[in-house]
Amino acid sequence: MTMPSSSSSSFTGGASSNMYALRESVSGRTDIDILPPGEFGEFGNANPATDLEFAPSAEDWLKRAICRFDLTFGRTTNSVTLFFFSDADALSYRLRLDDLYANIVGPLSRDYVPKTSADALNPADLSRQLCDWLGITYDQLATMTGVSRASFFNWRRPGSNPSPNSVQQVQRLHALVSLLVKRFGVRGARAWLRSGEQPVWDRLTAGDLDSAEDNARQHLFRQEVSSARYNELPLDEEKLDVPAVATGSSRAPRRAARRPTKRRIGPSD
């Protein structure tokens, strides 16, 4: 069975419903929303703001989303059953995922546009972008960064001279959120921040940026550890059991006809 493409209009059921089902069947946990209801629009909906519109197909996007999500939480899933709802039918669909984990490359999101050095953002721009990405007010940004609300507005004035400490706080939060946006897209970043029993969002709104960064490191900076497990290792160093010197029939070794010449560099220096 082939999944409908993202431009198909035959499935008008919400992606949020699908994702809710995904949450149930993948994790079996109710404390993690892969993509919370209402965040991702609908299949078949031509809303260009949804990340799904950027994917070549819903199937491809979903597979990659699941794998990226799994890797983020340091686990793998071999297969998962998805439930899709249309006006008339409810379909289930099983995705095989085990061949995908090794090939998860490239960002899922196109919300993050690569910049050049000419595009380097000043503190006022960084603040504005943070408010846009997180959907927050400057008051909330002030709480998250410990920078006064007035500072954000002062920074917009020509010739303003922001304090280095304040700028660094904004840069830190911007680095964290930009990482999430690159990985998940704006909506996904917001969802990620609010997921789990102790959402990172709560730490941010409490002004605990250190803790939010630690959490991001813990979940996003995961790598495959290549060391073999003990039960996969030989008990001792092993050598190939190749028969030692062949007797009788073996052709005698031959030296190359050429001989190295011991050389000296001429007395040019």
Place this chain on the structure above:
Amino acid sequence: MIDEWIDPRAWPQAVQDATAQFEQGDIVEQPPFFYVATAEYGIWRLTRETGDTSLSSELFELDPRDAPPMGMITTETCDLVEEDGQPRQPWISVAPVYELANLDTNNLSLLANNRVAYMRQLTATRFSGSMWVADVRIEFPIEKSWLVGKHPVQAFQTPEERADLAVFLSRRRDRPVLAGQLHRSLLTPMRRWIECKRPQQRGQILAEVAEVRVAISGNPLDPDGASLIVLGDKEHVPEAVRQAWDAKWSDWQAKMDEADMALLPHKYATLDSLSAREYLESYRVPLEFAIH
């Protein structure tokens, strides 16, 4: 083919007795210096000036009068001695050892602090009069039979220095492949920042730093973010060191941002406090450099 030509019954006792005297890091006198090259595209002066450009492959051996007077055995001791069972490894690797003169204080400092990527200073008493180094840019394959009649010379003063050599040699071949952009935007600027410091300043920014590692978000070949981990040994690095590293974060973060990667602030930990998982999932940043 190689195994077929090894006859364990004909492995001379003299060879086994000789190898039993040696360990990794020991010095041997008058090793041969040889390599294969193509003179038409020669790199080293010997190749360029003495090679035959009509040959596509040529074996060069440096005249012993010009060759380094000593060599260091780089083969791991177990593979050298092969005490257990049937010997299967006829060859060892030897790196040239020679004396370096006219070094400036910066290069002397780099060598003394084991911060040269391809050299190690010899510290044993007999080498103390001047700067003797083992240079692992080239290693020569030598059959163990060559060790018969030779005697090991100690290269280092302490067992710890010998152990450090083993780590140095293993790391030469244990370098993960990371994205070029990560090198250009973070790792190289960081290394240049340290390398360009005067010895005293370099000592200040690396004071009590046991290791610097980089944690990567996403595919190491196409990461979406990174963070440096500055590790102290038993104690966190001093506040002054932390301030120096933190002061560079904005610069590196801007470079990373231009390359479409995020750089989270540095993490400071100790070898006791960093989890084994965090250690294994991050990558050591080599802080060894070339000498000029």
